[in-house]
Amino acid sequence: MTPQTRLLYAQDALPVFQNRMYDSAAEGRDCPKGDMRLVEDLDTGLVRNAAFRAELVDYDAAYQNEQGVSPQFRAHMDAVADLVEDKMGRAGLIEVGCGKGTFLELLSARGAEVTGFDPTYEGDSPLVKREYFRPDLGMRGEGLILRHVLEHIPDPVAFLRQLAEANGGRGLIYIEVPCLDWICANKSWFDIFYEHVNYFRLSDFSRIFGRVVHADRAFGGQYLRVIADLSTLRTPRRDPADAVQFPDDITDRLPAQTEAGGEDDIVWGGASKGVIFSLLRERAGHPVGRVIDINPAKQGRYLAATGLRVMSPEEGLRDAAPGATILVMNPNYLDEIRQMTDNAFTYVGVSA
Structure with a gap:
């Protein structure tokens, strides 16, 4: 039954x-x-x-x-x-x-x-x-x-x-x-x-x-x-x-989180949250530009569904524009990422 x-x-x-x-x-x-x-x-x-x-x-x-x-x-x-x-x-x-x-x-x-x-x-x-x-x-x-x-x-x-x-x-x-x-x-x-x-x-x-x-x-x-x-x-x-x-209305924020973004947006976090966020933003017609993760086992490899290549912080930020938007997938890591990148970018905690 x-x-x-x-x-x-x-x-x-x-x-x-x-x-x-x-x-x-x-x-x-x-x-x-x-x-x-x-x-x-x-x-x-x-x-x-x-x-x-x-x-x-x-x-x-x-x-x-x-x-x-x-x-x-x-x-x-x-x-x-x-x-x-x-x-x-x-x-x-x-x-x-x-x-x-x-x-x-x-x-x-x-x-x-x-x-x-x-x-x-x-x-x-x-x-x-x-x-x-x-x-x-x-x-x-x-x-x-x-x-x-x-x-x-x-x-x-x-x-x-x-x-x-x-x-x-x-x-x-x-x-x-x-x-x-x-x-x-x-x-x-x-x-x-x-x-x-x-x-x-x-x-x-x-x-x-x-x-x-x-x-x-x-x-x-x-x-x-x-x-x-x-x-x-x-x-x-x-x-x-x-x-x-x-x-x-769990996905009501999705349009704002996608349409307000640009193709140069950087997703920080190539794990679960970053994979789903990048996928649904792509489906909404506003793909992200790149993905960064500090885990060496992920770097140089590709994410499920979007096929985005995961970069190290050094590679991913090397040619990033000053003030570029970094979408931090987990707000627990926001301060850690700010310190790691000398607070040189615009940081958005997507679930904050």
């Missing part, structure tokens, strides 16, 4: 991977695409992309989502590590979906006993196992860490049940995901991505877990941080009094 849903937002032909980098402009433009039909489930109250097709999603080495090169983001990870240590301790930690191992290595350097699980891990750390965390491994953790994983999972509650089973039905879990409330409040249409099949509110986790140890917003309100008791996991039920308040 198909669940009853309420349509919140629709967009066609978004790149399946906004963080996958390509070797040529043509490859970027021809990337796999999928549709977005964002709905509220009227049984559980959770929000998901009803048009999501899991068979399109296959993460590989070309997927680049490393944010640790930014001092601002490193400060965020330090704050998360403080919270994990305070609420979960340093012994018996397991990070599920540890990616390139940046956060795991941070915890380990601080003296934590931590093991990572990720079948796509490419490094050589003996702390990481290149496999999924499963019940048959016979490994149990005092605390599980799930950073920016749950939004990618088609059935998040079933996935949490699998983790609980693998951990003997006990222990605490730290969950970090993007905040739907922030997206709605800021009408941040360029924060809705195909590979994020789920979008969470803080109140969702009080319905998913019977006992929440900690719950707050971080990183300028863009992320949710939740620590909950795995033994109290349950099927969420929608509360009509807590229905999703999704703005009908």
Whole structure:
């Protein structure tokens, strides 16, 4: 039986991977695409992309989502590590979906006993196992860490049940995901991505877990941080009094953000926000001129959908006109970018 849903937002032909980098402009433009039909489930109250097709999603080495090169983001990870240590301790930690191992290595350097699980891990750390965390491994953790994983999972509650089973039905879990409330409040249409099949509110986790140890917003309100008791996991039920308040006019700022721009505009941030912003501006007939990112793994490669080439700050600003407009995709990095560029340009925080 198909669940009853309420349509919140629709967009066609978004790149399946906004963080996958390509070797040529043509490859970027021809990337796999999928549709977005964002709905509220009227049984559980959770929000998901009803048009999501899991068979399109296959993460590989070309997927680049490393944010640790930014001092601002490193400060965020330090704050998360403080919270994990305070609420979960340093012994018996397991990070599920540890990616390139940046956060795991941070915890380990601080003296934590931590093991990572990720079948796509490419490094050589003996702390990481290149496999999924499963019940048959016979490994149990005092605390599980799930950073920016749950939004990618088609059935998040079933996935949490699998983790609980693998951990003997006990222990605490730290969950970090993007905040739907922030997206709605800021009408941040360029924060809705195909590979994020789920979008969470803080109140969702009080319905998913019977006992929440900690719950707050971080990183300028863009992320949710939740620590909950795995033994109290349950099927969420929608509360009509807590229905999703999704703005009908979420894209109303799009014309102003596109028509006011020029072809010399510089997008700073070749990750998720920059990919979607550049794509919808191009579709509106006002493409951006260039894209800058400080991540060396992105530089010289091409973005999904638009095929724009990502430049380093040095290359991207070398011949930029004095006072040229830099569109900062994430307002958290605005001051950092001003300092890096000697405050010599016009800076616009697009979601500020």
